[in-house]
Amino acid sequence: MLKIQNVKKRFIRVNEKKQKEEFWADKDISFEAKDGTIIGILGPNGAGKTTLLRMIAGILEPTNGSIEFDGLNFKENEIEIKKNLAYLSGNTKIYQTLTTYELLKMCCDFYGVENHLAKKRIEQIATNLEMNSFLYNKIGKLSTGQMQRVNIARCLVHDPKYYILDEATSGLDIISSQIILDFIKKEKERGKTILYSTHYMEEAENICDEVIMIHKGNIIKKGTPESILKDTKTSNLRDAFFKLIEGEQNEK
Amino acid sequence: MKNNLKNIFKKEIREMFRDKKSLSMMLIIPLMIPLLVLGMSALFEMQLNKPIEQYNKIGFAYELSEVEQNILKEMNIDYQIKTLEELEESYKRNEINLYVKKINNTYELHGNDKESTTFAKNLIDSYFNVYKEYLQQEYLNKNNINPTDILQIINVENKIVEEETYFANYITNYAFLFIVMAITVSATYPATDSTAGEKERGTLETLLTFPIRSKDIILGKFLSVSLSSIITGFISLILTIISLILAGKMFKIYEGIDLMLPPTSLLFASIVILCYSFLISGLCISIASRQKSFKEAQSALTPLTFISFFPGMIAFMINLETTPVLSCVPFLNFTLLFTDITNNNANILNIILMLISTFIVITLVLTIIIKQYKSENVLFKS
Numbered sequence: 081m082l083k084i085q086n087v088k089k090r091f092i093r094v095n096e097k098k099q100k101e102e103f104w105a106d107k108d109i110s111f112e113a114k115d116g117t118i119i120g121i122l123g124p125n126g127a128g129k130t131t132l133l134r135m136i137a138g139i140l141e142p143t144n145g146s147i148e149f150d151g152l153n154f155k156e157n158e159i160e161i162k163k164n165l166a167y168l169s170g171n172t173k174i175y176q177t178l179t180t181y182e183l184l185k186m187c188c189d190f191y192g193v194e195n196h197l198a199k200k201r202i203e204q205i206a207t208n209l210e211m212n213s214f215l216y217n218k219i220g221k222l223s224t225g226q227m228q229r230v231n232i233a234r235c236l237v238h239d240p241k242y243y244i245l246d247e248a249t250s251g252l253d254i255i256s257s258q259i260i261l262d263f264i265k266k267e268k269e270r271g272k273t274i275l276y277s278t279h280y281m282e283e284a285e286n287i288c289d290e291v292i293m294i295h296k297g298n299i300i301k302k303g304t305p306e307s308i309l310k311d312t313k314t315s316n317l318r319d320a321f322f323k324l325i326e327g328e329q330n331e332k
Numbered sequence: 333m334k335n336n337l338k339n340i341f342k343k344e345i346r347e348m349f350r351d352k353k354s355l356s357m358m359l360i361i362p363l364m365i366p367l368l369v370l371g372m373s374a375l376f377e378m379q380l381n382k383p384i385e386q387y388n389k390i391g392f393a394y395e396l397s398e399v400e401q402n403i404l405k406e407m408n409i410d411y412q413i414k415t416l417e418e419l420e421e422s423y424k425r426n427e428i429n430l431y432v433k434k435i436n437n438t439y440e441l442h443g444n445d446k447e448s449t450t451f452a453k454n455l456i457d458s459y460f461n462v463y464k465e466y467l468q469q470e471y472l473n474k475n476n477i478n479p480t481d482i483l484q485i486i487n488v489e490n491k492i493v494e495e496e497t498y499f500a501n502y503i504t505n506y507a508f509l510f511i512v513m514a515i516t517v518s519a520t521y522p523a524t525d526s527t528a529g530e531k532e533r534g535t536l537e538t539l540l541t542f543p544i545r546s547k548d549i550i551l552g553k554f555l556s557v558s559l560s561s562i563i564t565g566f567i568s569l570i571l572t573i574i575s576l577i578l579a580g581k582m583f584k585i586y587e588g589i590d591l592m593l594p595p596t597s598l599l600f601a602s603i604v605i606l607c608y609s610f611l612i613s614g615l616c617i618s619i620a621s622r623q624k625s626f627k628e629a630q631s632a633l634t635p636l637t638f639i640s641f642f643p644g645m646i647a648f649m650i651n652l653e654t655t656p657v658l659s660c661v662p663f664l665n666f667t668l669l670f671t672d673i674t675n676n677n678a679n680i681l682n683i684i685l686m687l688i689s690t691f692i693v694i695t696l697v698l699t700i701i702i703k704q705y706k707s708e709n710v711l712f713k714s
Binding site: 091137138139140141158159160162163165166167171172173174175176177178182186187189190191192234 | 335336339342343346347350351533534535537538540541542543544545706708712
C-alpha cells in the first residue's frame, strides 16, 4: 500500500525583480492507495500534480511529510522502493541512439533482471504491445506512438508493483492513448497499483477507482468518481471540478 | 543491481562510440600531433639552414681596404660599395639585406626588422669580429707583442648544447604538452554530453528513476570519460613517437639525438597519461554535471582547457625543474614529468608523488559530486 501523509513541497524561485520568493507547489497532501487500485490525480496545469508524482517517484524530495511504499520510505530504502516502481510521464525521454531491444535490455540490467529471463520478457512484452516490427530499429527513428509504446515496455520489464503515470496520454493521438489506457486496465487486473494524473477528466472517470482533485497545491476533493458526482450533484467530473472551485472561491 | 556501475559504464560507452562528435574528438585530435611535430621541425630547419645567398648582400657606404675585401670574400659576403643615398635606395628595392655606414672609428649597421636583415646582421657581426681580431693582431705585432699572449690570455671551451639540439628538445617538449591538451579536449566533450547533455535531452530524469545509486551513475560516467581520454592519450603518444622518429630521419636539426624513448620512459609516460586522463575526466564530470545545459557546461569547462595548458607553457618558458613539491601540483606536475621523461631523467619519487596527489584530488572531487548528485539538485536546481 502507498501512504502519503501531509506532503508539502516548497520551491524557491526568483521573481521579476530578481528577488527570491517561496512557492508552495503542494501544500498538504494526504491519501492512501490500496493495492490493485487506479488512483486518478486530477487538476488543471500548474495544480501541483507533476510535483506530487515526482515526489512519489523519488525524483523530488518533499519539504515536509512522508511517502511510504509498504512501510518503506525513500530516505532509508530508495533502491528497494525504486525496484518496485515504474515512472512514465508525457515528457519522458528515452535514449535515441539505442534500438528498442537494447533499451529494454538496458532497463532489465538496471533492475537486475537475469539475462535468460530478460530475453523472454522482452519478447513477450514486444508481442503484447505489437512492437516486433520495430524491436531492432533505432528509437530516434520511431513515431511518437511507437516511442510511447517503447516507454510503456520500459516500465514493464521489471514487473513493478506500482506505476506512476504523469499525463502519459498527453499529446498522443487517439490510438496511442488507447494503448496506454488498455495497458493501465490490464495492469490493474494483475493487481498493480496505478497513480494516474491527467487533465482529461473523462478519461479518469472511465478507468479510476478513486479520484483526487487538486487545485493550487491542495486536495479539493477525493473519493470514487460516483461519490464525487453524487456529492457535487453533477453528471461528470469536469462539472464537478468547476463546481468545487466555485465553492472554494465563494468561501474565500 | 550490484552491477549497475558496470551497466552505466556500458551504456555510456555505447552512446559515446555511436556519437560521431565524441568519436572524432577522441580520434582526430591526436592527428594534429604529427602535423605539429613535422611542421615545427620544417620551420626550425628552414630558419637554421637558410641559404646564405638569401641574406649575404651587404652594402658599404665607405671605401674598403684590400684586407676587408678579402675577409668579406672569404666569408661569402656579396658586398657592394656605393654612396649612402644609393645604398638606401638599394635597401628599399630589396637589392641588399643590410648596409654599413662609417663615421670615424664607428660603424653603423642600417636596416629594419626584416627577417633577412636579422640574418645579415648576424653575418656582419661575425665579419666585424674577424676584422677586429685582424686589427688587434696587427697592432700587437707592430708593438712587438706576441698576439697569442694577449688575445688568448684565457681559453674558453664551448660545452653548451648545440642550437640544433635545443630546437629538437623544444619540439619534443611541445609535442608532449600537446598530448596533455589532446587528452583535455577528448575528456571535455563526452563529459559534457553524458552529464549536461543527458539532462538537456531529458533522459537523465528517466535514468534517475531507476534503482541506481548516485555513486554508480557518477563513477560509470567518470570511467567512460576516462576511457575516452586514455584512448586519445595513447594514440597521441604513439603518434608523437612515430612523428618524432620520422622527423628525425627527415630533418637535420635532430642529428645526433636519440628520439626513441627507452622502455622505462615509455612506462613513465603511460603512467602520466593514465593519471592525467583520470584527473581531467573527474574534473570535467564534476563541473559539467552541475550545469543546466550543454552550452553552459561547455562555457564552464573552457577555463579548464586553458588551465591544463598554461602551467606547462609557463614551466617551459622559465625552465622550471621538477621538485618533489611541484610533483604534487596538479597540471604542472604532468608537464614537468613529461619534460623529464623526454630528457630521460624522470625520477621515480616524483612519479609516485604525482600518483598520490592525483589520487587524492580525484577522490575529493568525486566524493563531493557524488554527495551532491541527488535527483532534485541535478535536475531542478537553478
